Amino acid sequence: xxxxxxxxxxxxxxxxxxxxxxxxxxxxxxxxxxxxxxxxxxxxxxxxxxxxxxxxxxxxxxxxxxxxxxxxxxxxxxxxxxxxxxxxxxxxxxxxxxxxxxxxxxxxxxxxxxxxxxxxxxxxxxxxxxxxxxxxxxxxxxxxx
Numbered sequence: 353x354x355x356x357x358x359x360x361x362x363x364x365x366x367x368x369x370x371x372x373x374x375x376x377x378x379x380x381x382x383x384x385x386x387x388x389x390x391x392x393x394x395x396x397x398x399x400x401x402x403x404x405x406x407x408x409x410x411x412x413x414x415x416x417x418x419x420x421x422x423x424x425x426x427x428x429x430x431x432x433x434x435x436x437x438x439x440x441x442x443x444x445x446x447x448x449x450x451x452x453x454x455x456x457x458x459x460x461x462x463x464x465x466x467x468x469x470x471x472x473x474x475x476x477x478x479x480x481x482x483x484x485x486x487x488x489x490x491x492x493x494x495x496x497x
Contacts, residue, residue, distance in 0.1 A: 353424050353452045354477040356384050361481050367409065373398045378409065381445075381488035382418040382481070389425040395433035403442055418446040418470075418484035422477050423456050431463045446470035446487045448480040 356362050356377050369376040374387035383406060387393055407414055447470070449460040457473060464471050470487060474480040 354422075354450075355386065355424055356422060356477065359478060359481075361478070369402070369405070371398070371402060373402075376402065376406065378406065381416060382420055382484040384420045384422050384477075384481075386422050386424050387427045389427060391427040393427060393429045393433075395430070395436040399433065399437065400440075403437065403440075407442065413441060413443050414445075415443040416445055416488070418448065418487055419444050420448045420450065420477070420480045420484060422450045422480070423452060429459070429463060434463065446472070446484060448472050448474055448483060450474045450477050450480050 356365070361379075362377070364379055365377045366380065367378040369378065372388075373391045373393065374385055377384040377386075391398070393399065403414075410417060449456075449463065449472075451457045451460055451473060452475070460473050472480070472483055474483070
């Protein structure tokens with residue numbers, strides 16, 4: 353199990369956002385979320401205000417961002433809420449889940465059903481970060497702002 357603060361990548365973070373549900377670490381082309389233990393993560397209560405703030409900071413709808421969910425704690429996600437994310441015209445270049453247990457891996461497969469972009473599971477945070485960086489370099493920006 354690896355927290356972003358325990359990796360050499362942490363020094364590349366451009367901003368850290370702390371919410372009651374978890375911590376978000378912003379990088380040039382990706383965001384890492386570490387949600388707190390026991391949260392039932394939903395669109396209305398958690399994701400919507402966070403997505404609005406992060407897209408404002410990046411000044412675009414997320415199309416150039418890879419989202420990494422670093423699942424260092426046990427919590428629940430309403431996978432169908434991803435539909436609300438896309439309905440609100442938000443986008444992602446890619447989505448990665450770092451799972452540290454077989455149960456976490458199985459839960460991520462359910463979330464994958466709702467994704468409209470590149471999706472990948474990882475067992476190590478470092479591998480997810482390297483994938484995010486390579487994905488961002490391999491796909492040209494469709495709308496630079």
